[in-house]
Amino acid sequence: MTSKPEIGIGLVGAGFMGRCHANAFRSVGGLFDVPILPRAEMLADVSEDAARRNAAALGFARHTSDWRDLVADPGVGIVAVTAPNVLHEPIVLAAVDAGKAVYCEKPLSVTAQSARRMMDAAEGAGVTTLVGFNFLRNPMIRLARDMIAGGEIGRITGFRGRHAENYMADPAAPHSFRTDPQGGGALADIGSHIISLARFLLGPITEVSADCQTLHPMRPVRAGETETAPVEVDDMTHALVRFDSGAAGSLEANWAATGRTMELSFEISGEKGAIAFTQERMNELHVWSGVPGRQGFTKIEAGPAHPPYGAFCPAPGHGLGFNDLKVIEVAELLNAVGGGPAVFPDFREAVAVQETVEAMQRSSAERSWMRVDLP
Numbered sequence: 001m002t003s004k005p006e007i008g009i010g011l012v013g014a015g016f017m018g019r020c021h022a023n024a025f026r027s028v029g030g031l032f033d034v035p036i037l038p039r040a041e042m043l044a045d046v047s048e049d050a051a052r053r054n055a056a057a058l059g060f061a062r063h064t065s066d067w068r069d070l071v072a073d074p075g076v077g078i079v080a081v082t083a084p085n086v087l088h089e090p091i092v093l094a095a096v097d098a099g100k101a102v103y104c105e106k107p108l109s110v111t112a113q114s115a116r117r118m119m120d121a122a123e124g125a126g127v128t129t130l131v132g133f134n135f136l137r138n139p140m141i142r143l144a145r146d147m148i149a150g151g152e153i154g155r156i157t158g159f160r161g162r163h164a165e166n167y168m169a170d171p172a173a174p175h176s177f178r179t180d181p182q183g184g185g186a187l188a189d190i191g192s193h194i195i196s197l198a199r200f201l202l203g204p205i206t207e208v209s210a211d212c213q214t215l216h217p218m219r220p221v222r223a224g225e226t227e228t229a230p231v232e233v234d235d236m237t238h239a240l241v242r243f244d245s246g247a248a249g250s251l252e253a254n255w256a257a258t259g260r261t262m263e264l265s266f267e268i269s270g271e272k273g274a275i276a277f278t279q280e281r282m283n284e285l286h287v288w289s290g291v292p293g294r295q296g297f298t299k300i301e302a303g304p305a306h307p308p309y310g311a312f313c314p315a316p317g318h319g320l321g322f323n324d325l326k327v328i329e330v331a332e333l334l335n336a337v338g339g340g341p342a343v344f345p346d347f348r349e350a351v352a353v354q355e356t357v358e359a360m361q362r363s364s365a366e367r368s369w370m371r372v373d374l375p
């Protein structure tokens with residue numbers, strides 16, 4: 001039996017997402033028939049101590065406190081960037097320059113200009129790129145897209161999307177990289193997920209009219225401190241959106257939504273039917289159809305009929321989880337790096353998402369409709 005080739009993974013950052021990436025790289029070979037197998041080669045974190053501890057905990061062979069060493073290391077073939085947003089550009093540009101495949105967390109960067117620099121560099125170098133809009137990997141989202149593309153709900157007449165969480169609902173929730181005035185905020189942080197989902201299902205958003213609001217104007221500078229500093233980003237954005245297809249709708253990003261922990265949801269209506277989804281019940285798709293007198297929303301439960309659910313479980317209704325979406329994402333990355341079809345969403349798609357975010361920010365500042373400057 002010939003063994004599969006391996007590729008070294010370099011992971012920059014070992015927080016919430018770093019752990020999720022590490023888990024996905026560890027699991028993927030047992031679940032998917034990928035052409036190359038990931039090897040946990042090197043982990044970088046902010047200090048020698050953090051890097052050593054996290055490398056040991058997550059099974060990486062080597063560690064460093066300087067991500068430049070990791071990017072330049074000949075044993076690293078894929079650079080996974082799970083560090084704070086403001087660090088994405090320097091790490092990504094160095095990785096692209098070294099000819100590495102790059103798997104970067106969303107948002108790709110803090111500004112569209114910066115994201116475009118990364119896209120241009122990566123496309124110029126011809127390296128594989130992937131951005132972590134993991135919710136697109138849900139088999140129920142793939143099903144919704146197939147149903148819409150196949151005309152099952154007819155011409156699309158409306159879209160209502162929301163990404164609402166509560167992690168900044170408390171005015172005592174401190175500043176973090178997510179409140180960086182250079183491009184953080186609810187819209188960039190989680191609004192980017194609902195924008196990417198809307199684009200995945202219905203195509204490009206071309207025009208927006210938005211209202212960005214800061215609910216808590218001051219926050220503690222750090223956890224547990226009494227000193228406060230002004231907040232310069234949105235806590236909540238509401239937007240009207242128009243799609244290239246002619247469809248229209250609305251969208252909300254809100255990280256101060258009391259009571260909501262993971263409501264990434266949408267309802268899409270068409271002339272013949274409707275589709276509703278929420279990540280809170282990520283293994284269900286609700287579809288409205290039927291003959292008059294028998295119409296209603298039907299619950300479709302995720303199962304092996306909805307690939308790649310069957311890679312995880314042979315029985316329907318048992319359910320996938322958030323981390324499984326990352327495993328699917330990593331499988332598609334390894335397929336692409338191993339010579340298969342290009343993986344999506346790449347840096348070009350991430351630029352389009354960031355441009356949509358910034359058109360909303362401009363619209364709110366100028367109180368008028370804005371066109372989205374798509375790449």
Ligand SMILES: NC(=O)c1ccc[n+]([C@@H]2O[C@H](COP(=O)([O-])OP(=O)(O)OC[C@H]3O[C@@H](n4cnc5c(N)ncnc54)[C@H](O)[C@@H]3O)[C@@H](O)[C@H]2O)c1
Pocket residue numbers: 012013014015016017018044045046050065067081082083084085087105106107132133134189
């Ligand atoms: N796809 C998703 O669903 C999702 C969810 C959460 C976060 N994210 C994204 O993931 C990224 C990281 O977010 P998080 O929640 O994991 O943050 P986090 O604060 O939990 O982790 C960040 C990690 O980066 C490390 N770090 C900081 N400076 C560094 C440096 N100079 N060199 C190396 N490592 C450094 C920190 O020590 C920490 O380990 C962000 O871009 C965020 O938007 C994506």
